Amino acid sequence: MSNNLLKGKKGIIFGALDEKSLAWKTALKCYEEGARLVLTNAPVALRMGEINKLAEAVKAPVIGADVTSMDDLRNLFEKSIEHFGGKIDFILHSIGMSLNVRKGKHYTEMNYEWNQKTLDISAMSLHKVLRTAWDMDAIDEWGSVVALTYIAAQRVFPDYNEMADAKSLLESVTRMFGYYYGVKKKVRVNTVSQSPTRTTAGSGVKGFDGFINYAEKMSPLGNATGEDCANYIVTLFSDLTRMVTMQNLFHDGGFSFTGVTQAVIEQMEK
Numbered sequence: 438m439s440n441n442l443l444k445g446k447k448g449i450i451f452g453a454l455d456e457k458s459l460a461w462k463t464a465l466k467c468y469e470e471g472a473r474l475v476l477t478n479a480p481v482a483l484r485m486g487e488i489n490k491l492a493e494a495v496k497a498p499v500i501g502a503d504v505t506s507m508d509d510l511r512n513l514f515e516k517s518i519e520h521f522g523g524k525i526d527f528i529l530h531s532i533g534m535s536l537n538v539r540k541g542k543h544y545t546e547m548n549y550e551w552n553q554k555t556l557d558i559s560a561m562s563l564h565k566v567l568r569t570a571w572d573m574d575a576i577d578e579w580g581s582v583v584a585l586t587y588i589a590a591q592r593v594f595p596d597y598n599e600m601a602d603a604k605s606l607l608e609s610v611t612r613m614f615g616y617y618y619g620v621k622k623k624v625r626v627n628t629v630s631q632s633p634t635r636t637t638a639g640s641g642v643k644g645f646d647g648f649i650n651y652a653e654k655m656s657p658l659g660n661a662t663g664e665d666c667a668n669y670i671v672t673l674f675s676d677l678t679r680m681v682t683m684q685n686l687f688h689d690g691g692f693s694f695t696g697v698t699q700a701v702i703e704q705m706e707k
């Protein structure tokens with residue numbers, strides 16, 4: 438059911454890899470709510486070809502961009518503005534990649550060159566996206582930018598490895614740039630801290646099955662699904678949340694504020 442919450446709005450969605458991706462589900466919901474979209478992902482992800490199915494479903498062009506390249510980002514914004522015939526109202530940053538996780542390096546034995554890349558792709562890329570938009574004055578007043586994060590930024594989840602540091606940095610960039618963009622153009626910037634969800638990036642974390650089951654048992658409402666996440670993000674892109682900015686918004690069925698649940702106690706008593 439559509440409420441036309443995003444009618445007339447124009448947005449760029451980063452990070453739809455396949456139909457499990459949080460960005461994929463969000464693109465579908467934004468389209469359903471009346472938005473016009475541009476889809477983007479890294480050239481290597483575009484070669485998989487999956488994104489073309491989404492592009493067809495949401496009637497959006499696909500413009501490749503490695504999010505760490507300022508040239509790619511400028512090109513993306515230029516082409517998007519040209520496509521829309523005007524400025525952008527919302528951006529979803531749904532990007533994460535850890536080289537140390539991928540290559541099985543323990544946190545205490547981190548390879549620092551890989552770590553630099555991880556931080557660049559997963560965190561400073563939000564700065565690069567916002568900086569490009571800022572320099573080009575590409576986002577309209579009261580625009581909304583959302584990036585996806587995880588509670589390992591606040592509490593230790595050992596196997597999340599260097600991504601915990603990356604998410605802390607991402608959330609800090611959100612607050613800092615959110616301040617400047619708010620003052621300059623009333624653009625709001627927030628992170629959504631999502632429950633563990635079975636996606637390509639999510640399942641790459643060691644021990645993910647245990648992790649997701651534990652979170653399910655520790656959340657009064659259960660884990661938030663990818664569809665739930667997409668719905669929540671739509672509200673943040675809409676005009677109904679105009680005064681929310683610089684926040685880390687937990688979207689996790691109550692996990693973040695739960696000390697213990699009956700289900701976990703029963704499990705421990707077994």
Ligand SMILES: NC(=O)c1ccc[n+]([C@@H]2O[C@H](COP(=O)([O-])OP(=O)(O)OC[C@H]3O[C@@H](n4cnc5c(N)ncnc54)[C@H](O)[C@@H]3O)[C@@H](O)[C@H]2O)c1
Pocket residue numbers: 451452453454455457458459460478479482502503504505530531532533534558585586587630631632633634635636637638639640
């Ligand atoms: N799945 C979870 O459990 C979970 C929970 C909380 C937060 N998140 C976050 O949600 C976001 C989306 O992840 P997902 O779970 O949908 O997985 P996903 O693997 O579907 O998405 C990750 C995306 O990042 C893109 N990417 C990687 N390097 C890039 C680069 N250099 N330039 C441009 N794009 C690049 C990939 O191509 C991919 O589309 C990530 O920030 C992730 O950390 C995921």
